[in-house]
Amino acid sequence: MKASLSVMPTTPDVPPARTVHPLWLRVTHWINAFSVVIMIASGWRIYNASPIFPFIFPKEWTLGGWLGGALQWHFAAMWLLAINGFVYLSLNLLSGRAQRKFFPLRPKEVLHDFVQALKGKLQHASLDHYNAVQKLAYLSVIADLILIVVSGLAIWKSVQFPLLRDLMGGFDNARIVHFFAMSFVVLFIVVHIVMVALVPRTLLAMLRGR
Amino acid sequence: MIKKPNRLSSTLDSELIIKDARRELQLAMPSRRLFGKRALTLGGLSLLTGCEITDNESVNRMLTNISRMNDGVQAWLFDPNKMAPTYPASMITRPFPFNAFYGEDEITEVDGDAYRLDIKGLVSNKKSWTLPELRRLPQVEQITRHICVEGWSAIGRWGGVPFAGFLKHIGADLNAKYIAFRCADDYYTSIDMPTALHAQTQLTLTYDGEILPPKYGFPMKLRMPTKLGYKNPKHIASIEVTNTYPGGYWEDQGYNWFGGA
Numbered sequence: 001m002k003a004s005l006s007v008m009p010t011t012p013d014v015p016p017a018r019t020v021h022p023l024w025l026r027v028t029h030w031i032n033a034f035s036v037v038i039m040i041a042s043g044w045r046i047y048n049a050s051p052i053f054p055f056i057f058p059k060e061w062t063l064g065g066w067l068g069g070a071l072q073w074h075f076a077a078m079w080l081l082a083i084n085g086f087v088y089l090s091l092n093l094l095s096g097r098a099q100r101k102f103f104p105l106r107p108k109e110v111l112h113d114f115v116q117a118l119k120g121k122l123q124h125a126s127l128d129h130y131n132a133v134q135k136l137a138y139l140s141v142i143a144d145l146i147l148i149v150v151s152g153l154a155i156w157k158s159v160q161f162p163l164l165r166d167l168m169g170g171f172d173n174a175r176i177v178h179f180f181a182m183s184f185v186v187l188f189i190v191v192h193i194v195m196v197a198l199v200p201r202t203l204l205a206m207l208r209g210r
Numbered sequence: 211m212i213k214k215p216n217r218l219s220s221t222l223d224s225e226l227i228i229k230d231a232r233r234e235l236q237l238a239m240p241s242r243r244l245f246g247k248r249a250l251t252l253g254g255l256s257l258l259t260g261c262e263i264t265d266n267e268s269v270n271r272m273l274t275n276i277s278r279m280n281d282g283v284q285a286w287l288f289d290p291n292k293m294a295p296t297y298p299a300s301m302i303t304r305p306f307p308f309n310a311f312y313g314e315d316e317i318t319e320v321d322g323d324a325y326r327l328d329i330k331g332l333v334s335n336k337k338s339w340t341l342p343e344l345r346r347l348p349q350v351e352q353i354t355r356h357i358c359v360e361g362w363s364a365i366g367r368w369g370g371v372p373f374a375g376f377l378k379h380i381g382a383d384l385n386a387k388y389i390a391f392r393c394a395d396d397y398y399t400s401i402d403m404p405t406a407l408h409a410q411t412q413l414t415l416t417y418d419g420e421i422l423p424p425k426y427g428f429p430m431k432l433r434m435p436t437k438l439g440y441k442n443p444k445h446i447a448s449i450e451v452t453n454t455y456p457g458g459y460w461e462d463q464g465y466n467w468f469g470g471a
Contacts, residue, residue, distance in 0.1 A: 068464035
């Protein structure tokens with residue numbers, strides 16, 4: 001009896017379920033996703049009213065129906081985006097999670113992991129540890145969303161926020177900055193969704209936490 | 211949906227109930243799964259974000275309420291001492307774009323000789339004004355950026371009477387909430403008192419040194435570089451000082467009322 005017991009493994013085969021993403025992170029992630037989709041779809045309709053480049057977005061991809069409706073959506077969802085973003089950043093910084101998850105971030109590792117990813121060899125062995133490419137991507141999109149808010153404020157209140165206006169190179173230029181910041185978010189979303197489709201466990205983790 | 215037979219009179223058979231429930235579940239599940247699949251497609255996403263939501267009455271009410279809240283936020287952000295940037299004459303946009311809720315071939319022609327500016331509401335001197343009388347008032351000029359709600363902007367040169375001085379001159383109640391404008395082209399809009407008293411808010415009589423041409427609002431428009439284009443009425447026929455919310459042509463259709471820049 002004693003002998004057979006000692007053969008038994010001391011740790012179970014399946015590691016105990018651990019929370020990868022705390023609840024506050026999951027909630028802020030999905031609120032952010034919701035508000036970003038509204039901001040992009042309504043933003044495209046606003047862009048169409050006076051395009052900066054020689055193209056417009058297909059009407060079916062936009063939100064609001066007409067310029068006035070799109071503006072209402074845009075200036076409603078901006079509160080959700082900004083307040084939720086503020087809560088996310090505060091909790092991320094105060095809890096020390098940002099420091100833990102995103103740093104250290106070394107260019108050499110980014111390059112190495114990027115090459116591995118292209119070869120299809122990048123492992124997602126553990127969901128609670130980001131590879132260097134992920135770290136860079138998430139940090140970039142956070143910085144980009146901050147830029148979107150700042151350039152958006154410069155467009156919305158170009159007279160009341162002269163510092164932001166000058167920082168963005170004037171009213172007309174702020175629109176161009178706002179457009180490219182949007183483009184980067186769209187690019188991020190496309191890659192993000194492809195990666196989730198390739199590793200569906202990540203979607204589960206963002207829903208139930210583990 | 212399958213109509214359920216009325217079993218109230220029959221004896222309650224637990225097995226039958228379970229069977230019933232199972233059938234209901236089987237009926238419900240595929241459609242639920244299908245919905246999930248559809249919701250994940252791009253088409254489903256556009257369905258969620260498209261006309262259906264936009265036409266929903268309660269959603270529209272929520273959006274209107276948030277727009278009202280944004281009026282309050284903008285009034286709070288508005289700094290009466292903050293000036294819109296001014297530009298050198300070399301930066302004036304030529305030709306300055308025409309924009310209205312009608313085409314350039316439908317511009318209203320106002321007879322300058324017969325023109326009378328009507329003054330209404332909470333004002334001590336309601337005498338109407340002729341064009342020569344308005345031109346005799348002290349005049350100022352500004353080269354500022356006109357920002358359209360559509361997103362484009364253009365720099366222009368406007369001359370006329372500082373509105374704050376005019377309001378004091380006619381004995382307007384400066385504690386009133388709104389100034390409403392009615393125009394010869396049937397346009398109408400309204401602004402808040404702090405913006406009306408802003409140093410760059412101007413009753414405009416000239417454009418680029420010439421008598422204001424019809425396409426820019428002859429005989430008189432209101433120029434505010436602190437607000438979007440649709441808040442700047444042209445061909446003004448009457449000015450009313452009031453505490454009753456007057457709305458506006460575009461504002462009543464959904465544009466934000468404050469429309470500040």
